[in-house]
Amino acid sequence: MRWIGDDAAVVRSRPFAVTSIDSIAEGVHFELSTHSPADVGWKALAQALSDLAAMGAGPGEVYVSLTLPGWFDREAVLELVGGMDQLAAASEMTLAGGDLIAASALVVTVSVTGWAEGEDRLVGRDGARPDQLVGVTGTLGASAAGLLLLRGAGAGTLQEEVLVRRHRRPEPRLAAGRALAAAGASAMIDLSDGLATDAGHVARLSATELRLELAELPIAAGVAEVAQAAGMEASALAATGGDDYELLVTFANERRDAAEEAAARAGAPLTWVGETRAGSGVALLDPGGAVRTGLSGFDHL
Amino acid sequence: MRWIGDDAAVVRSRPFAVTSIDSIAEGVHFELSTHSPADVGWKALAQALSDLAAMGAGPGEVYVSLTLPGWFDREAVLELVGGMDQLAAASEMTLAGGDLIAASALVVTVSVTGWAEGEDRLVGRDGARPDQLVGVTGTLGASAAGLLLLRGAGAGTLQEEVLVRRHRRPEPRLAAGRALAAAGASAMIDLSDGLATDAGHVARLSATELRLELAELPIAAGVAEVAQAAGMEASALAATGGDDYELLVTFANERRDAAEEAAARAGAPLTWVGETRAGSGVALLDPGGAVRTGLSGFDHL
Numbered sequence: 091m092r093w094i095g096d097d098a099a100v101v102r103s104r105p106f107a108v109t110s111i112d113s114i115a116e117g118v119h120f121e122l123s124t125h126s127p128a129d130v131g132w133k134a135l136a137q138a139l140s141d142l143a144a145m146g147a148g149p150g151e152v153y154v155s156l157t158l159p160g161w162f163d164r165e166a167v168l169e170l171v172g173g174m175d176q177l178a179a180a181s182e183m184t185l186a187g188g189d190l191i192a193a194s195a196l197v198v199t200v201s202v203t204g205w206a207e208g209e210d211r212l213v214g215r216d217g218a219r220p221d222q223l224v225g226v227t228g229t230l231g232a233s234a235a236g237l238l239l240l241r242g243a244g245a246g247t248l249q250e251e252v253l254v255r256r257h258r259r260p261e262p263r264l265a266a267g268r269a270l271a272a273a274g275a276s277a278m279i280d281l282s283d284g285l286a287t288d289a290g291h292v293a294r295l296s297a298t299e300l301r302l303e304l305a306e307l308p309i310a311a312g313v314a315e316v317a318q319a320a321g322m323e324a325s326a327l328a329a330t331g332g333d334d335y336e337l338l339v340t341f342a343n344e345r346r347d348a349a350e351e352a353a354a355r356a357g358a359p360l361t362w363v364g365e366t367r368a369g370s371g372v373a374l375l376d377p378g379g380a381v382r383t384g385l386s387g388f389d390h391l
Numbered sequence: 392m393r394w395i396g397d398d399a400a401v402v403r404s405r406p407f408a409v410t411s412i413d414s415i416a417e418g419v420h421f422e423l424s425t426h427s428p429a430d431v432g433w434k435a436l437a438q439a440l441s442d443l444a445a446m447g448a449g450p451g452e453v454y455v456s457l458t459l460p461g462w463f464d465r466e467a468v469l470e471l472v473g474g475m476d477q478l479a480a481a482s483e484m485t486l487a488g489g490d491l492i493a494a495s496a497l498v499v500t501v502s503v504t505g506w507a508e509g510e511d512r513l514v515g516r517d518g519a520r521p522d523q524l525v526g527v528t529g530t531l532g533a534s535a536a537g538l539l540l541l542r543g544a545g546a547g548t549l550q551e552e553v554l555v556r557r558h559r560r561p562e563p564r565l566a567a568g569r570a571l572a573a574a575g576a577s578a579m580i581d582l583s584d585g586l587a588t589d590a591g592h593v594a595r596l597s598a599t600e601l602r603l604e605l606a607e608l609p610i611a612a613g614v615a616e617v618a619q620a621a622g623m624e625a626s627a628l629a630a631t632g633g634d635d636y637e638l639l640v641t642f643a644n645e646r647r648d649a650a651e652e653a654a655a656r657a658g659a660p661l662t663w664v665g666e667t668r669a670g671s672g673v674a675l676l677d678p679g680g681a682v683r684t685g686l687s688g689f690d691h692l
Contacts, residue, residue: 095516095517095592095596096446096515096516096517096596097411097441097442097443097445097446097516097579097580097581098409098410098411098442098443098445098446098448098505099409099410099411100407100408100409100446100507100510100513101407101408101410102406102407102408102510103404103405103406103407103408103506104404105403105404106401106402106403106404107401107402107403107404107408107504108399108400108401109399109400109402109452109454109487109488109502109504110398110399110400110454110488111454111455111456111488111489111490111500111502112456112490113456113458113490113492113494113500114492115458115492115493115494115495116494117494117495118492118493118494119492140398141398141399142398142399144398144399145397145398145399145401147399151410153410153411153412153502154412155412155413155414155456155500155502157414157416157458157496157498157500186410187410187411187412188412189412189413189414189500191414191415191416191419191420191498192416192419193414193416193417193418193419193496193498194416194418194495194496195458195494195495195496195498197458197492197494197496197498199412199414199456199458199490199500201410201412201454201456201502203408203410203504204399205404206401209401209403212401214397215396215397215398216396216397279398280398291396295396295397
């Protein structure tokens, strides 16, 4: 790039730009007592990239603004940017610009732009139709369980390190998002607020009911032990714990095989967890088919 | 746009994307005692758009992240976004996405993307060559004088309201930036840190000396009175006061007329304030031709 050190960054574009901006603040979205500066940089970028994944967008650029209190020293800043750069490189994203300012709170804002060759290659939240399949990538509940462990829940699980890592360094599903979009997903969203809440966004924008089987949720290994130690149900943690950054997708039945193959090739196993119906909202179903209500929400921090 | 309420915003692009991200924080870049929430929204966007102006980029999109302390109420947030939207509309920019988070400090981060049909239509900081003309748009010192007035400098100037407004609601020179780029500017930068400092960036990246005549600076009306009341020289305020968001440009001599016409058509009179030479750095010259040193820097807050 010719434009380093200039007023703005210049990049050659593709036909459609897909952009998301996200901020995280110390004491609100993370604590430095449980996250290294590198974790913070990684996490801020992961959250923004997950939005691109959920659209099926291709790689692009990262712009970052750091709001730094005086006590956050130069070395910590370099570590933070290093953590972000690590995820950027792994995601084929280019860190193209940024700003550093002084302020009383530590805030990391990331704006990411991915690219698409055509608007029809992108998937919104509004395309689910009745009588389709609902799937999720990977496993659920890991980030919430990791947070419980960081808060001191002693569960004695062998998965402790993996769960804590999934809380500190979530991996956005960029390759899976593109593969699922190409396989014909009708709607897609990333699981940042928790399955129940995010499924609700798809239901609302698609004007369709999503019916999800709690017994079918792909609960991450170790989550059951952590949930039990914390006096919670594992499926509740998986349905309401946020920050897993897995993808929820809907597919017409005839695309079932294509969807499974696409997800598997992208390294993100797909599990069918329910179906859509004419109607509205999200129904979480017990094994007997009864609708569960009052599932206790998980407090993210 | 089909994508409102989705994970990310989608826009149809042009061949080159020009992007800048900037943050301002309460207590560091502005005080709510002297700026309304609408001023803050305007100012945050103005600062980012000024970077696009300095490249000669065309209109595009605005993405905003607001970091909001609890005491900044809903009405104030709406006013802030309203002020930003006012400048966006006046600048043909579309407010396309955003994020709101809670934190202990009020921080406004704006990422702006403008577009260009070709890379050769854009102007960097690195293109100045020896024996070219150096010009600035509009007038200088107004924002610094406005800040001095807000701090209580009683100057009795009739320009008080105009100067304070230029501090609170600076107007980025987008049309002038595009016109000057089209007229063949060799280098361009926006005056955010002050003429002396910003000219230094052009000198360094262009590996050329910029020689500026203090007596030729287009000092805004009323600045002399405010400077006098504050015990400063007007030309010092104009050379070191920041946040005017005018443009500094360099042009080959043979493009002098074209540059003047382009700027005038864009509503931003151009004043020639010096020339470039083989060498390095910035020389600020007194009327007799002596190099001024030790010009006291202006403290922006």
